[in-house]
Amino acid sequence: MKAPWKLMRYLPLAARFLRDGRLPELVRALGDKRSPEGQRFAAFKDDLRVLRALCLAWFKGEYRQISSQALLMVVAALLYFIAPLDAIPDWLVGVGFVDDLAVLAWVMRTWQGELEAFKVWRAKQAPERLALIEHLPPADQADPQHS
DSSP states (O other), X not given: OOOOHHHHTTHHHHHHHHHTTOHHHHHHHHHHSOOOOSGGXXXXXXXXXXXXXXXXXXXXXXOOOSOHHHHHHHHHHHHHHHOSSSSSOTTXXXXXXXXXXXXXXXXXXXXXXXXXHHHHHXXXXXXXXXXXXXXXXXXXXXXXGGO
């Protein structure tokens, strides 16, 4: 299935985020972004948590078993999600997250095998280790691996 055209516009930015070691910045922005409320968005929030965890595990060098193309699409989708003015602006009540949901659903469906492999790997980690992996470093703390 072909990638949504609106997502394709975010690929160059996603590549720069990966190249420049800016994934913690993206993860911070995810935490600041208000997501839709309600039971019907529970799966959406779970997907965002998985993608957030994947980005941190990859950034910290703990999980690299994902293809570069899949990672690039994940980062592009997260950038699309945090952008307030995408195809349908998020401030439009009731419809603002429709395009975000569609892009996220496409990524989750298209890269399902790789994301499931990450979930299996993640489930095998001890809770203490997972807490360290998924801990977001402070904004002013540079990672020596990406400096």
